[in-house]
Amino acid sequence: MRRRLGLGFWLAASWIGLVLLAALLADLLPFPRYDETLAGPPQSGPSAAHPLGTDGLGRDVLSRVVYGARVSLGVGIGAVLLGLGIGAPLGILAGYRRKAADAVIMAVNDVAQAFPALVFALAVVAFAGASLRNVLIVLGVLGVPSWVRLIRGATLTFAEREFVLAARVLGTRDRRILWREIVPNVAVPAASYAFIGMAVVVVAEGSLAFLGLSVQAPQPTWGGLINEGRTLMETAPHVVLAPSVVMFLTVLSFNLVGDRLRAMTDVRESGLEPVRPAAAPALPAAPHPVHDVLLQVEELRTHFTTPRGLVKAVDGVSFTLERGKTLAIVGESGSGKSMLIRSILGLLPGTSVRGGHVYLSGDDLTAYGPAEMRSVLGLRLGTVFQDPMTALNPVRTIGAQVTEPLRVHLRMGRREARAEAVRLLASVGIPDPARMLRRYPHQLSGGMRQRVTIAMALSCRPDVLFADEPTTALDVTIQDQVLRLLHRLREERDMAVVLVSHDLSVVARWADEVIVMYAGKVVERGPAREVFARPRMPYTEALLQAAPRLTDPVHHRLRVIPGRPPDLVDLPPGCPFRARCPYARDRCATEPPPLFEDGPQHHQYACWFPRDPAPAEPGSTNDTAHTRADTGSTSDTTPTRPRPESTSGGAGPETVTGDAASGVESRGR
């Protein structure tokens, strides 16, 4: 559950603990007091009696370093706590209350932060006298503006989360919201910065001490020890080295601990960071014929080695795709749709291994090196992803980004590329394209951005366009526009489209072929109309019945697929859908079903006990809808499902098939 902190963290934390303990227990430790002169011969090197040697006055250096830690760490911890004590309430107030409180606090804070800090420190210490207390207060107060800024920022990010809104809707009072909802979340980043802050203060105190502006002799501090030792550099370097090394290690440890804590702050990261392309090593593949088609994917596999075990994200996927056709890949999140696209494109993270082959017009892309692959990616394969912002550079104009592939891959001149970019943007339905070239991505709506990424993907006239959930982030009316556009461009340019979508109605309308994925495998494949009208695999059937349709009656009970997709780490043997399948029998638990094929349409399905290919019965929609209304269960923890014993599957599922079919008739239009 927790992320691993790593050995470095524990070493650093132990060092801090050791120094802290030694400082606290210095009086009990068996060495001379720090000010006991001539405890040993002056300027003597390390020995059994004096592990770090002695200084010019014969005082024990170890003792002085340990006592010095009292001041250095004391000031470090004290100043941070002081700064936090003043800064945190102000920051939380500013971040949570916003409005006037925020404006006033932040205005004052900005002025304070503009102050030359070290000059201020020197002036105050020189004026008020160099004492431990004064140094601590000055360094503490100097940290306040940074703390206010940091805590306010952290508070803001959490105060805008919906759980804070939910707490207010519950009627929770502000004080409780602050303590229960905000402070625990702000505490983690605050703690991490506290360690980094301590490192800063220890260095600052050292600098003041070095200038003689900290605690006065004979009380040792690390900065003071280094200063004193300076004169003995030639004869007794250990006198200066010992405090330097200890201080260096301590500062390093504070920073390391702080950094690791900060990395932990994100309870969960999005996982959407783009993968760096890496040459994935190959899994062995069986011999196979290479067909004369545009795209042939043969037994493609992508496996990840994770701390929990082997993840088969894509497990033996094969298909062919011809020009002018759209292949849709559907499945729920985590079914491996995106990974399949990335495997085809060779855009995999380094922790993966890839097997199988991808042939583009007969050329095996899996044999290509990174440089060759890059040119294929730019020229022959285009990509459009769900979030257009990941494909667009926020600080460059649309014009710079659309013309780049034209200039790099097609070697167009500046003017020619501009003219072509205007043509491209116009072809994807962007009004006033010449003006659009000068704008930045953030000035565009989501739909417009997606049009721009489509224009970029099409700029070099690719043979295949890969679109991974291209309209999921868009509104329905815009989604329709973008899908129409993709369809029109496919016709005009005679390219092939691979469309990844979780939305079955989109797939039914725009795809020629469809692949249904489940747990990294193809579980059903065939012409879109055929698959949606007569699903053979129970998962496809269930998915179709789980999706609400406009033609269903109001308050229609949707089919519920109990449970969740299986954990890919320890996939049970047999059919991956078995635990959720109402038709599962003994054989499903032991033998994984292969892809069967029947009919003239090459309809394939991975199921031992497929649904009947019952013909659609026109006009049966409403009656059968109610029959199916009772077969679902609402809870994924207490599934109740029919377990028909006969091979035919019983009356219920048959009517279900007829219903799904007739419903799809209309949507397939």
Next chain:
Amino acid sequence: MAGSGSAHLRPRDEVLLRVEDLVVEFPAGRGRTVRAVSGVSFDLARGETLGIVGESGCGKSSAARALVQLPPPRSGSVRLDGLELTALRGESLRRTRRRLQMIFQDPISSLNPRRRVREIVGEGPRVWNLPGDRVDEVLEAVGLDPATAAERRPHEFSGGQCQRISIARALILDPEVVICDEPVSALDVSVQAQILGLLEDLKARYRLTLVFIAHDLAVVKNVSDRILVMYLGKVCELAPSEALISRPAHPYTRALIASIPGGGLDLPPADQLITGEPPSPVDPPTGCRFRTRCPRAAARCAAEEPLIRQIGEDHWLACHYPAPPPSPTGTSTPTFTTTAPSITTSTPSITTVPASPPQPPRITTTTAIDVQATIDVTANATPGNATPGQRHSRPTPLPATPKPPTPHFHRHVHEGRRWRWR
């Protein structure tokens, strides 16, 4: 859409929540204003589910948050059971919070990552000094096993399970109204079906009144008795769900339906019904706000904002030039019973006798045991002729469009009538 007006509101004593002329605005910097919600009115009868649909940015969530006064609306009225929420401040507002709860879109961000499920769900009772022993009960009601779930933290759950936890947190306070703001939009199809089924079950079990907000019309239709279509901060059309989907009159509603593959109506392709992109709510068009994308727009649409008027039984529209009703197609024709549904209620209810679409609907009044009277209100239902007075010819607040008499419908109506509140 650009519709304003409150002709469609039902008499006050019939509704639990009544929202009138709601205006929500946000500063947009440089002295400009985002007009998120501009004069929206709607109401909810007890036990009813009102669906609100519209594209992102049309003001659905702003309206939802204004209902719970977080933040309070710029102007307008929100009455819960006669109590004016917008007039309340501080402690007196806080005391009403139990009665109105909310469920959010993002299942992850709506749960505090540092607290355990038991604390999250038990927060409500703790705030209200109620016994906290109902945590297990509500966790079970939303389909989670208290023994394994209660001591874990949100990140150990899937999106669907997090949404169940959010629902449990809202339910434990026994709210009267639950506002669901895109509760299934972040979920996969199969999980979405689970949560929609769960909401319907809980609605019956805990006698809830729901506001269900989503951008997906098919999802909204699945759970809603009536649907309100919004565009750029305005109301376009309001009708019982079946009527709205089968006889959409507003050009925007038609475009929404046509954009969904398999809508079941013989509409022209969506690109003939809507063009371009929504304008900025900072500078909305004059007159009808939909006119910049409307193929039917004429000069009057720019000059004059359409007012909400009645065009059929409980069917309300804000448009100067509505389209003729489309004809249903193919096998998916919604079938309407021509006989009155046998609804056993003590108050009369109304049924529209299906006629061929272009004809104005006839309205029949039936009672529990037999048909008492048949009133021809054809004239009232003619577009443009509706006046506020005619509202009272509708004797029941419940949705009364023709629906197939399903067992579900029966249950719904029964319970809707019988519910008595604390």
